[in-house]
Amino acid sequence: MAVNTQTWWQKGRVAECDxxxxxxxxxxLCPDRPVHAAPGTHxxxxxxxxxxxxxxxxxxxRSEDGGRRLTLGVQLAPTSRGGSRHMHGLEVGDVVEMTGPVQSFPLGVGADRYVLVAGGIGITALVAMAETLRRRGADYTLVLAGRSRRVMAYLDHLVDTHGDRVRVFVDDEDVRLDVESLVGEVAGSPAATRTEMYMCGPIRLMDAIRRAWAAHDLPEPNLRFETFGSSGAWAAEDFVVHLxxxxxxxxxxxxxxxxxxxxxAGVExxxxxxxxxxxxCxxxxxxxxxxxDHRDVxxxxxxxxxxxxxxxxxARAARGDSESGSADPAAVTLHLP
Structure with a gap:
C-alpha cells in the first residue's frame, strides 16, 4: 500500500520545451491549479x-507568474527506467498529470554562510536557491561539478548571474571537485558552525560529503540534501527478488x-x-x-x-566484482513487513 504525502493531482500543459x-x-508546464513553487520544491x-x-x-x-509557469530540467538518463525518455518525448501542447509543488528541501534563513553543491543534473534543485540568496544579499558559494561543460545545464547562466561566487569543476578538464578540501574549508572558517550546505547530485558525491562533514564534526542539521536516487556503484542489471x-x-x-x-507483480x-x-520502503x-547496490541516503x-x-x-542487487564470472543473475531474499 502506498503512503503518499501529496494527495491531489491536476493537469499540466507543456508550454515550452527545448x-x-x-x-x-x-x-x-502550466498547471491547472497554479501555486508558487518556493526554492527547493519539486x-x-x-x-x-x-x-x-x-x-x-x-x-x-523556476516558478513564474504565481506558479502558472513551472520550469523543469530533465536529463536523459543512460539507464532510464522510462521516465526521462518519456519526458524527452513531450512536445508543446501535451498534457501530463502532476501535483502542485512539494517541499522536501527548504532553504533556511539566518545562516551566516551558505554553500550550494550541485553534481550534474542536481543543479536543477539549486538554481532557485542561488537566485534567492543573491536577492537576499547573503554570503554564499555555488559549487558546480560535472563530467563535461557540454552536459552541464545552466552553467553559462549561473556564471553570468553569480560571478565569482561560482566555482566550476569539470572532469574532462582535469579540474575535479575535492570533497575533503571543500568541507575542510567550511570547517576551518570562523563561521563553520553557522554555515549551511545544500547538496544535490549523485549518491556517491553526497555520501562522500556526508562522511567528510561528520569527520569534521560539523553540525548535522546544517547539511541538507536532495537526491534522485539514480546512481550506484554498478550499472543496473537484471536480478531476482525472493520472497x-x-x-x-x-x-x-x-x-x-x-x-x-x-x-x-501484485505485491503490496x-x-x-x-x-x-x-x-x-x-x-x-x-x-x-x-x-x-543501496543507492539511498x-x-x-x-x-x-x-x-x-x-x-x-x-536499491538493486548486482553481481559486482565478486560474481562477475557467474552466468546467473544476482538475487536478494527479503522479508516484507
Whole structure:
C-alpha cells in the first residue's frame, strides 16, 4: 500500500520545451491549479510507462507568474527506467498529470554562510536557491561539478548571474571537485558552525560529503540534501527478488526498480518518496547472492555494509566484482513487513 504525502493531482500543459545542454531538456508546464513553487520544491508527475502508471519527481528550476509557469530540467538518463525518455518525448501542447509543488528541501534563513553543491543534473534543485540568496544579499558559494561543460545545464547562466561566487569543476578538464578540501574549508572558517550546505547530485558525491562533514564534526542539521536516487556503484542489471514468506520470486529488469517490479507483480509494499530518502520502503534482507547496490541516503554507511536491510525504491542487487564470472543473475531474499 502506498503512503503518499501529496494527495491531489491536476493537469499540466507543456508550454515550452527545448535543449538546455547535451541530453538535458527544459520543459515548462502550466498547471491547472497554479501555486508558487518556493526554492527547493519539486513536482511529482504520473507517467504512463509501458502500460503502468509511474510517479517521477522533478525539481522546479523556476516558478513564474504565481506558479502558472513551472520550469523543469530533465536529463536523459543512460539507464532510464522510462521516465526521462518519456519526458524527452513531450512536445508543446501535451498534457501530463502532476501535483502542485512539494517541499522536501527548504532553504533556511539566518545562516551566516551558505554553500550550494550541485553534481550534474542536481543543479536543477539549486538554481532557485542561488537566485534567492543573491536577492537576499547573503554570503554564499555555488559549487558546480560535472563530467563535461557540454552536459552541464545552466552553467553559462549561473556564471553570468553569480560571478565569482561560482566555482566550476569539470572532469574532462582535469579540474575535479575535492570533497575533503571543500568541507575542510567550511570547517576551518570562523563561521563553520553557522554555515549551511545544500547538496544535490549523485549518491556517491553526497555520501562522500556526508562522511567528510561528520569527520569534521560539523553540525548535522546544517547539511541538507536532495537526491534522485539514480546512481550506484554498478550499472543496473537484471536480478531476482525472493520472497519466502509469500513463496514467490520476482524478476527485476535493468530498466525497472525493485519497487516497481514488486507492485507490477501484485505485491503490496509501503512507499512514499521513491527517491531513497524517507526509509518508509525499508525491508529486511535475509540473504544475498551477489552484492547490494543501496543507492539511498537514508541508511547509514554501517547499515549499508551490514546488508541487513535495503530501501526498495532505489536499491538493486548486482553481481559486482565478486560474481562477475557467474552466468546467473544476482538475487536478494527479503522479508516484507
Amino acid at each position: 535543449e538546455l545542454a547535451e541530453g538535458v531538456r527544459r520543459i515548462v 513536482v511529482d508527475l504520473r507517467l504512463d510507462l509501458d502500460g503502468h502508471a509511474r510517479k517521477r519527481s522533478y525539481s522546479v528550476v 519466502p514468506q509469500l513463496d514467490r520470486s520476482v524478476h527485476v529488469s535493468r530498466d525497472s526498480s525493485m519497487l516497481d517490479a514488486l507492485e507490477d 509494499v509501503m512507499w512514499d518518496c521513491r527517491k531513497g530518502e524517507c526509509g518508509i 525499508q525491508v529486511k534482507v535475509l540473504d544475498v547472492s551477489g552484492r547490494i 537514508f541508511l547509514s554507511q554501517q547499515q549499508k555494509e551490514a546488508y541487513a536491510s535495503l530501501c526498495l525504491c532505489v
